[in-house]
Amino acid sequence: MSEIELYSYFASSCTFRLRIMLNYKGLEYDMKYVNLKAKENFDENFSKVNSMNQVPSIRLDGITMSQSMVIAEYLEETRQTEPPMLPKDPKTRAIVREIAEIINSGTQPNQNLGLINRIEELGGADAKMAWVEKALFRGLKAAEVLVEKYGGKYAVGDDLTIADAFLYPQLYSAAVRFGLDVEKNCPILHRLYKTLSEHPAVIAASPGQQKDFPGA
Structure with a gap:
């Protein structure tokens, strides 16, 4: 089991962004699939993960966070590549x-x-x-x-x-x-x-x- 869990839906462009980043950084992650078309994002258990009932959400480093920009910047700050995905200048x-x-x-x-x-x-x-x-x-x-x-x-x-x-x-x-x-x-x-x-x-x-x- 990976230390990173990504709540994802194949057609979510916001989750797509994070899949690209995680792959580029060579990070292992487990997928937690949430079918938005079937409204699984409104399931009581998922509401505890993401109170906005949206994907993506991610679990890592002992916390759960949502919003793709927040997650993208956190990944860059904690798991930076060389060259970085946020330039130094x-x-x-x-x-x-x-x-x-x-x-x-x-x-x-x-x-x-x-x-x-x-x-x-x-x-x-x-x-x-x-x-x-x-x-x-x-x-x-x-x-x-x-x-x-x-x-x-x-x-x-x-x-x-x-x-x-x-x-x-x-x-x-x-x-x-x-x-x-x-x-x-x-x-x-x-x-x-x-x-x-x-x-x-x-x-x-x-x-x-x-x-x-x-x-x-």
Whole structure:
């Protein structure tokens, strides 16, 4: 049994971020699968793990914590790689955090299942997709401005950072989950998406590689 337990759902982009980080850092972890579609996140036992009834949550070092940005920074502070996923230079580190937060607080919440299902109830499938496309590309295009300025092989420079761990699942969601044309709307991020798709840590973290993926 590993010292790290990750509460995960294959389709959760927030959990996807942490799977990438854990894999990149070479950390062993046990998966605790929570089926959001079946509303297992509202089970009484899981509510004791995460009072927001969300994934991800993680157990390590004798504590349980939630919120992907909090967990990502804790992993970096306690299990740092070389090169680090948060650069040592304060200015560069701020850019990495800015990109991650554009996704974390400015983009991903706008495509949460509960929200878009409610939009569909009120306005139909076309209204839902119009909302998703506008909301996702608003955030992704903002991130692309920064990647164009500061990117190299990866989102910020030539080393994998937390920015990549947050960007890739959102790009995957846009392209695969919603079938949006990322290449047309965000060509720079599309190239980054293709590069990251070949990284072993990303491949292993991808939804289709998870044991709770339908048909796995």
